[in-house]
Amino acid sequence: MLKAISRFFEANFSELEQESVSSTAHRLQLASAALMIELCKSDQSIDDTETSALVEILKTRFELEPSQLSELMELAEQEARDSTSLYQFTSLMNENFEYSEKVTMVGNMWEVAFADGKIDRYEEHLIRKVADLLYLSHVDFIKSKKIARDKYEN
Numbered sequence: 001m002l003k004a005i006s007r008f009f010e011a012n013f014s015e016l017e018q019e020s021v022s023s024t025a026h027r028l029q030l031a032s033a034a035l036m037i038e039l040c041k042s043d044q045s046i047d048d049t050e051t052s053a054l055v056e057i058l059k060t061r062f063e064l065e066p067s068q069l070s071e072l073m074e075l076a077e078q079e080a081r082d083s084t085s086l087y088q089f090t091s092l093m094n095e096n097f098e099y100s101e102k103v104t105m106v107g108n109m110w111e112v113a114f115a116d117g118k119i120d121r122y123e124e125h126l127i128r129k130v131a132d133l134l135y136l137s138h139v140d141f142i143k144s145k146k147i148a149r150d151k152y153e154n
Contacts, residue, residue, distance in 0.1 A: 029062035031093050032105045033072050035130060036112045043120035053115030057108055086126075090133035102134040103144060110148030117152065 036054045040046055058064050064072075093102065106127060113123040131141045 029058075029064060031089070031097070032108050033058050033062065033064065033069070034075075034089070035105065036109055037073060039109050039112055039123060039126055042122040042126045044122070047116045049116040050112050053112050057111065061108075086130060086133055090130060093134060097134075099136075102136055103140050106131050106134070106136060106141065107144035107148060110145050111151065114148045114152040 033054075036057065040050050040054055055069075058069055093105075097105075109127045109130065113119050113127060127145075128141065
């Protein structure tokens with residue numbers, strides 16, 4: 001996917017391997033952040049409500065350090081134009097994440113996409129592609145979409 005982001009994650013993943021039980025959760029947080037940033041850019045217009053939802057997820061659910069968040073956002077900005085494939089990144093996730101973590105990540109992507117009240121076809125395409133590359137069942141793909149949609153409709 002994004003070479004600089006991939007290097008960022010590989011560097012953080014190798015450091016995290018030496019940490020406690022929270023290492024897997026932290027890796028999921030970092031991976032989700034990168035894909036949600038890419039999702040915000042997928043429809044060629046960056047919506048403030050989606051960006052706010054992304055930042056809120058990163059801050060409250062993921063508890064990323066401000067320096068990590070800034071570095072990740074900067075890398076995504078620099079590399080977004082060159083992004084041609086998700087495979088390299090999703091293959092890393094397939095090697096390291098449990099199925100439930102992959103479902104959670106796709107759910108977070110849906111939340112960002114629904115934040116502005118509409119799903120752009122490019123957003124849905126990107127989420128579907130990520131879900132397929134992560135080998136999620138269609139049932140889990142639809143469930144995660146429904147949960148996110150219900151959150152924003154209520």
